[in-house]
Structures are given as structure tokens and as C-alpha cells.
Amino acid sequence: MEHDTDGTLLRTARSALVTGQGALNKGWHGLFTIPFRAWLTYLMARRWLFIAFAVGAVMLHLPVPEGLTPEGMIVLSMSVMATILFVTEPVPLPTVALLLVVGEVLLLGRASSDVARSLMSDSVLFIMGSLMIAVAVVKQKLDRRLAFLIVRFTGTRTANVCMGITLVSGVLASFVGEHTVAAMMLPVGVTLIRLTSDDPAQVRRLAAVLLFSISYGASIAGVGTPSGGARNAIMIGYWHQFFYNVDDPATWKYAVDYMRWMMFAYPLFLIQVPFVTAVLFITFKPKQKNIARAVVRLRAQLADQGSMKISDWSTIAIFVVVLILWIFASDSIGLGIVAILGAAAFLVVGLVGWEEINNGVNWGVILLYAAVISLGIQMKETGAALWIAESFLALLQPLGADHGFGLWAAVLALTTAVTNTMSNGAAVAVLGPIVLKLAVAAGEDPLVLGFLTAVGSAFAYLTVVGTPACTIVYASGYLKTTDFLRAGWKMVIISTIITLFAASMYWPLLL
């Protein structure tokens, strides 16, 4: 996918004009062909933007289908355009957020102050706070101590080291988010690869096994707790927004707190750990069954880091307090406020500077989630979500998949398809309102379908851009895009089976 973050396309167009100066001097023919060539280059690179606008324009002029309000049709058109732009990325993604905000005012006729208010919620505060905590934690250099811990306990067998990495990455990712863990563990993985051999050809399979242990370990665990990823906070926000009524005790179960989420999702992560190692070994078959040389050298490198410093203890202390507050206070003050409090604590104690946080957080992501959540709320308010849900259900009915197990499988398949083409947070933000309304229309429990969507959004094993952890390990330069497909489809099948098993056998015990 081509990006134009610093005007490369314009420069290319300009250079096409400059290099064609000679042809311009050759007469009228050049006058036509050179600017045309420059513009064609520009337009081709932006083709998906124009396609998205064209699709949106056509949809806005189509007759409104029965059962859908005109406002719902506008929201539906905006959602389709946004989805095309998310998947194809012809413009930087925060641009989509800006367009959505503008669209809500100009197309839907909402007051700009109302739109501005809808952009900020506890879910957005949580995303903002957890990203700031992520930067603060990575900056503390606890990764060396974690690496030492792993190689001390796992021994030197490659399979054990991989399972150790998967487990440690997973446990951490379930609390601090997969991007944090991938950032911390990637140097450990790459160092083990480099200490095994300097020849990339010799360690290609080993590199795949070690690096995927990090990314898949983090991915399967990201749904373990609400703080494991933005998607979880988004789904909690949707349940609260769509179903919770303080005056109706029957709806209180939709105010899902930290511990309740863990009870549903954490066992799924733990069950999948051995499967990750098995799938990776079956797929890549590394030549090195034992990496004693690398482990011994890594231990020697790490052994001289001395005892824990005050800053290390402070980091752990702040994080433990944040965790305790997430578990015991998030239902009263919100996940987002706890995350913001944790980020503020890192700044107050001086463990991280504001400039480091400012440089380390991509604020465009926060804007993006805010706009997509706002659009999701509009899908509910205008009835678009319910209309899509009912239409989807009508499609599933002939297949017998409009209720129970069939519907769960269909929702998981839909989520897996969507999450492999865009970030998992965006997938949940887009699909959440539809799936929750689908649950209502089909007479299913919105908690079950909501959890299936949140858990299914982690099955983005197939592409580099599917999950943050996959993107980060790919940046090491050791993996090919096809490696994700080779191992990913097996992981999708295993994760789907385990999740459907949990939905039918385990979750009913908790409802």
C-alpha cells in the first residue's frame, strides 16, 4: 500500500513534470501528455479514495431500503466509505477520522458540539492512558530482566524457550497491551537469533518460531483482560452504552468489570499457549532443536546488569497499583481514568518525561478510535446497526445459522475476516454495534456475541497489519509476509475451535 505521509506523490508528480520539460518544448503534444502523466500517477495512487467517495455518493443517492431511516442510510454510507479507506489506506488513517467528524456534521446534520462530545468517552481515555503507560513501561528497560528470567527458567531447548516466550509475552500482554510486550520482547527474540548465527539463511526458521512466539503469544493474550487492548475497552463501552440502565437490575450484567471479563476470556489465552508452540514448530520446523550457545551467551550478557534499581521497583509498584485499581475500582471510576492516573503517576515520579510520551504515542490512533466509536454510536442511534443486523440474519437463515452455534460461528468468521484487513480495535469499533443488535434480533445474549467479536478480533494472524504485535515483529526484517499466512491459518482454526467450545460449554456457566 502506498502512503503519502510526507508528500512523496506530489513530489513524484512534480518531478514527472520537470523531467518532461524537454517534451514540453516539443510542441502542443507534450503540453497534453506530461501533465496528464503526472496527474495519472497521482490519481492512480489515490484510486481507493476516489472509489470510496464514488461508492458513498452512489449509496447516498440510492432509494432508502425498507426498514432503514434516511439518517441510517447516511451512516451506512459513511461506514462503507470508512471501511474501504481503513482497508486500502489511500490516505493516512487519521484523515478518515477527520472525514467522519466532518461527515457527522455536514451529512447527518448533527451539532458540532454534540459530535465533539461524542468523541471522548471512557474507552478513548483508556486507549490514551494505556498508550502512555506503554511508552513509560518500555522506557524502563525491564525487558533485560524479563529476558534473563525466561532463559533462566526455560533451559536451552528451543521448544521450551519458545513456550517460555509465548507465556511471558502473553501474561504481560494481557495486562499492558500487546504493543508494549512486542516492543519489549522483540530485542530478546532478535538477540537470541543473532547469537545463534549471523547468517540469516541459517536461522530463518528459528527466527520465525521465536518471533511468532512473541507476536502470537501477545495476540492470544490481548483479550485476556480489559486492559489487554483497545478493542476490549471499546466492547465494554458498547455494552454499557447499548444495554445498561442504572434503574433496571436486569441490565446490570452489561456493566462488565475487570474481573468478570477475565473470568470469560483469560482461560482462552492459557489453553492456547501450548498450541502456539506446536503450530509454529510444525509449520517452520527449525533446524536448531537446542539453542544452548545463544542462551548461554545471552545469560552472560544479562547477568551483569546488577540488582534492581529504585526506578525498577517504582515502575513495578505503579503498575501493581494500576492493576489493583483496574480490578477493584474500574466499575466505579472507569478503566480510562485508572489508565490516565497510571500515566500521570509515571510522569509525577519522573520515570518518564512528557517529551518521551509525546514522541512515543501516535495520537492519530486515539483520534481514529474516537471517531469510529462516535460513528458506532450513530449506527445505533439511527437504526442502521439494527437494519444491518436484521439483513445479515436474513442471509444466515437459509443456512440455519441465524441462531445458536451457527450464528456464533458466522460472527467469528465475519470478525476474523474483518480483523485481518484492519486493526483489531477498528474491527470491534465497526462490528460491535452491528453484532450487538444482531444478538437482540436473534434473541441471543449480547454478552456472548460481544465476547465472540472481541475474542475473534484477536485472530488476525494472517497479515502483517492484523495486530500491533505482528506489525512490530515484522519490523525486525526477519519475516516474510507469506510466513504469516503459513502459520496463521492453522492458528485461526485452533483459536476458532477453542472459542466456540468456550462459548458453548464454559461461558454458560458464567451467565
Place this chain on the structure above:
Amino acid sequence: MDRPDEKRFRILVCIDGSDECYRGLRYAARLGGGVDADICLLFVRPVDQGLRSGGLEARVVRENLLEWGLELPGTKHLLKGQEILTELGLMSDDWAQQTVHVDKQGDPLGDNSIVYTSSNGKKVTLKLEVAPDIVGGILEEAEGGGYDLLIIGASERWQTSIIKTIWDPAVAQKVVARAPCSVIVARELEQGRGHLICTDGTENAIDIARKDAILASRCDCPISLITVVPESANEAEGADILLRTRQAIEEEGPEVVDSLLKTGQPVEEIVRAGAKYSVIVIGRSNKRRKWWLFETDIAYQILERAENSVMIVK
């Protein structure tokens, strides 16, 4: 950026760690063996997308990797290229070394290069460039660096259908279409089997043949000519084309070892005859098409269908 010396012969070699790119580098070493030639090894790293890493800027990851003593992707490939040039005797350890860093918007690690200069002014540059996309990075360097020749490995995913060429062309395809200088697309590039120069007798073709003959003489590569006529009746015309091209080349000094006159479809005949040469050399048509992306001239057809390396002279 320093203004490139226009008298020097400058070669840009795109490095991606593949065997093909190192074969291309060996060929570049042969072409750029003289003191008046400079070689730049370029690895383009796409800008890390913070949006794709869940909002945690990839620079945090990069900085963490660097603090562990792990270099950026591409460094290893460039160093392997340097080793190859040293093995071939093109570089030595006593060359002066200068490190250059340029901040790039969107990536704090920016562009990094090491320029090695010999006592007689010959330069070899290892350049790790960051760009929004790989093609953009290569073209930016090709345009700014004043190169005479660009060498790039043929992509595994070279698209042959016209729809795919327009919709999702491979990196090498985009580079060939937009590079401001001559390009060698390296496929199984073997040295010593000579250049096969295609000619149709036009002024443009003869000029291109002359240019390539001078280039081939830099590496003592034998030069052969080929022209394809539609029917046997045109053979006299074909022989005349070959003769005129041969004379034009030999006026410049290099000797033509063989002249091939073929009858039939130009693309098929050239691809078949060219298979036994190191490089098939053909010029890009001067005719500007309104629909330039639907490039269908013979040069591009040969580029798509040849099993070996092809040089498009611009």
C-alpha cells in the same frame, strides 16, 4: 546533498538481501571498476507506521532495538554488499570513511549513509534510506543522485497481465517505468556472456546502441547486435540496419563481435536469441503515449518475457 560530479559514471544498486541483488552488485563492480566510477548501494526501509503498531510509535521499538545493540534492517545486507566489493578488490580498508545522517520527517532514525572514498577519488556509498514506500525511496535517490545506471533485481511477483501492471505493479516494474536513468533489471545475471543490443535502425536506436557499447566496453563485455525484420523480403533492409549500427558503435571504439538478423515477431525473436547473453539491451521508445501506464512498446514486452537480465536505456 552534494551536487554529483557529472563527469563521473555513477551506478545505483538496489539492495534487498536477495541473491539477485548481489549478482547485480557484482555486475556493477565490473562496470564501475574504473577510477571515474562511483557505486551506491541502497537499501530502502519503509517508514514505520505507528498507526499499525496500535498507537505505540514504532520509534520506541526501534530505539529499544538499538539500545540492545541490534542494528536497523538492511544494515546487514549493505555490509554484505561491502564485503563483496572488498573481495572483488574494488574497495580496501584504507579508504577514507565519512558517515552522513539526515533527519527524515516521520522517522527520527532518518537516512544514514557511509561514504568510502579512495585516494584517487573513487567513491562507494552504503545508504540506508527511509521512505514512505520503497519505490518512492529508490526514485528519490535516483533523481537526486544524478546516476547513469540503476540496477535492481527482478521482483518475484513481477506482474505480466496489463490489468495487474496498472493496478498493483511490482517494485521493479514501477522503478523501470519512472526512473530517470537507464535501468538493468537483474535476472540470473551472469557476467562474461556479453550484451545483446537491439536496434531498428532509427536515430534513437543507434544512439542507444552507441551509449551501451561504451558502457559494455567498461567491463570488456563482448557486444552483439540484433535486428528483427517481419519477412524474408526485408532482409536487405535488416542487413543495412545492422551495418549502420555497427559502424556507429565502432566509430566510438568498441568492437562488435556478432550481428544477428532475425525474421519474425521482434519480441519472441529477441527473447529467444537474448537468452544466451548476460544482458539484452533495448532503448525506451521516445514516443510519448497519452496512456503511458498502458506501456506496450517492445522494450516492456521484452522486459516482461525475458528469462535473463534486460537493460532499458533512457
